[in-house]
Amino acid sequence: xxxxxxxxxxxxxxxxxxxxxxxxxxxxxxxxxxxxxxxxxxxxxxxxxxxxxxxxxxxxxxxxxxxxxxxxxxxxxxxxxxxxxxxxxxxxxxxxxxxxxxxxxxxxxxxxxxxxxxxxxxxxxxxxxxxxxxxxxxxxxxxxxxxxxxxxxxxxxxxxxxxxxxxxxxxxxxxxxxxxxxxxxxxxxxxxxxxxxxxxxxxxxxxxxxxxxxxxxxxxxxxxxxxxxxxxxxxxxxxxxxxxxxxxxxxxxxxxxxxxxxxxxxxxxxxxxxxxxxxxxxxxxxxxxxxxxxxxxxxxxxxxxxxxxxxxxxxxxxxxxxxxxxxxxxxxxxxxxxxxxxxxxxxxxxxxxxxxxxxxxxxxxxxxxxxxxxxxxxxxxxxxxxxxxxxxxxxxxxxxxxxxxxxxxxxxx
Ligand code: AMP
Ligand code: GLY
Numbered sequence: 280x281x282x283x284x285x286x287x288x289x290x291x292x293x294x295x296x297x298x299x300x301x302x303x304x305x306x307x308x309x310x311x312x313x314x315x316x317x318x319x320x321x322x323x324x325x326x327x328x329x330x331x332x333x334x335x336x337x338x339x340x341x342x343x344x345x346x347x348x349x350x351x352x353x354x355x356x357x358x359x360x361x362x363x364x365x366x367x368x369x370x371x372x373x374x375x376x377x378x379x380x381x382x383x384x385x386x387x388x389x390x391x392x393x394x395x396x397x398x399x400x401x402x403x404x405x406x407x408x409x410x411x412x413x414x415x416x417x418x419x420x421x422x423x424x425x426x427x428x429x430x431x432x433x434x435x436x437x438x439x440x441x442x443x444x445x446x447x448x449x450x451x452x453x454x455x456x457x458x459x460x461x462x463x464x465x466x467x468x469x470x471x472x473x474x475x476x477x478x479x480x481x482x483x484x485x486x487x488x489x490x491x492x493x494x495x496x497x498x499x500x501x502x503x504x505x506x507x508x509x510x511x512x513x514x515x516x517x518x519x520x521x522x523x524x525x526x527x528x529x530x531x532x533x534x535x536x537x538x539x540x541x542x543x544x545x546x547x548x549x550x551x552x553x554x555x556x557x558x559x560x561x562x563x564x565x566x567x568x569x570x571x572x573x574x575x576x577x578x579x580x581x582x583x584x585x586x587x588x589x590x591x592x593x594x595x596x597x598x599x600x601x602x603x604x605x606x607x608x609x610x611x612x613x614x615x616x617x618x619x620x621x622x623x624x625x626x627x628x629x630x631x632x633x634x635x636x637x638x639x640x641x642x643x644x645x646x647x648x649x650x651x652x653x654x655x656x657x658x659x660x661x662x663x664x665x666x667x668x669x670x671x672x673x674x675x676x677x678x679x680x681x682x683x684x685x686x687x688x689x690x691x692x
Contacts (some may be wrong), residue, residue: 280565281306283335284320285328285352286343287313289592289622289640290550293557294341296620301565306333308386314631317622329355329479338362338489339569344525345421345547349375353526362572364463365526365660366546373518373528373544376450379427387517391541392533394450406449407433416440417448427489455535457542458501458678459552462515462566464524465576469515473559474501475552475585476677481599484671490599490635492675497555498587498648500681510539510685518544518646525571537639554620554642555588555651585677589651590642592661593621596666598636603666609660617643618657633664646679 282304284295298307299319310331312452322627325331332340338425340356342348342365351368355456367370372379397403407414416439418426428443429452436468440447458476462469464658474648475497514530529545529552534646546647548556561582570576595602604623608631611619620642623635641658645651652674661668 280306280338281335282565282568283307283332283340284309284316284343285340285347287311287690288343288550289315289620289637290548290553291343292316292319292620292622293352293554293640293642294343296618297564298341301563302679303563303569304565308337313621314624315619318640328352329359332356332361333359337413339364339572339588341365343547343550344546345371345374348526348664349421350547355499360394361419362560362569364568364572366524366528369408370524371546373522374546375421376419377417377543378446378494381448381450384541387487387521389514389517389541390538392450392453394448397445397447397449399445400440403445403447403449404437406575407436409451411465412436412452413452415450415452416443416691417450418445419448420444420626425489432538438515442523443616453533453540453542454536455533455600455606456680458508458532458534458539459495459549460515460527460539461527461529461548461556462511462519462531463576463581464519464526464528465571466523466525467519467574468576468578469519469524469528470578470581471507471511471515472556473497473499473558474507475549476501477549477552478673479669481670483670488599490594492549492551492592493594493670494589494591495551495555496587496589496648496677497547497552497559498677499583499585500587500648501677504557506534506539514539514541550622551590551640553591553638554590554640555649557642558588558618558642559584584644586644586646587648587651588642588644589648589655590640591657591669591673592637593639593641593662593664593667593669594637595623595635596668597670598668602636604632604634606665607631608633608638608662608664613661614641617641619662635674637668645679648681652678
């Protein structure tokens, strides 16, 4: 089958890379793609995705980023009889509007932080009285990770209200481990992916501002079967039943002492979570996606390697603030044991140069989490560009957790 991947980042490189390995897939197109994606797919630029699809007639299209989904690409493709994986515009509002998403969760009884909606700055200031600190303030629409402020005291909250566009969601701060729980749904059934964890802050030890994600790992040990079933029963299945959801539903969860609670829904795959997930996927990805697009997804259709995988993001100096582009990248050809997914790169006179905040996602599998981390970092040290920065502690939280579990098992507590 001929497939088309929409998007141009590390997530889309991993999607295209995995499709290229699928026995059922004969051709991978990507639009607009990037220099890494062009190693596994034919990259096509276009003003309009529907025009492009009508020209190349893919058997299946899969969408990476949220913006085209919120803009209704799935509705437009379906209206022309083109198979596509993703939610309708109406369902994409679960990510596109935090106000809608919170009200919807409340209506369905899906566990999420207690909240108030404020339509004006004054209403937001009034609503603060009902919350303890820290308090979380979120602007309604898509904000590329910049629409959430955690305020530690009333002065910070007042400043946050002045800086965020209304309506605002004001919600209680939850404590616990964050987890990315992603499912693929076909309108009636949802099949869970292996669990993964992102690292959103720019610096080691979760310090500094939020980013799109500085690295991620996927390991089955992150979640017990009982915890997974609870998330499916209390969160995913109610949403899929109520919406007829199609595509990827990504629940950003806080694993609180009272159980999993939804921080946010995304209606697409995570970036960089997709990179380690695609390294662990063993099923024919093209067949899985086609079944999802046709509404005939089998519950046993997703097979995973037991080996964990880790992705370390190499970013430009200054990211997530202002950064420079056009820095030549060295060492890409020297990497053997890891897979380097391109996020923000471009080609200049036959040379690969930086072209984004997140530049590369160096991803490796290993016999255990520690081995996958070591292999990914060994490959990172072979790559260089001016100003390259990356976190040195991707996956360490997972290792610490397993060590704690081990010591409580051996000490009998
Ligand atoms: P969101 O875009 O809603 O996922 O928020 C971005 C980040 O802010 C999350 O990944 C969390 O780290 C943090 N966050 C959001 N909501 C809460 C909350 N209610 N309690 C604690 N942290 C939160
Ligand atoms: N890795 C976080 C996201 O894709 O939203």
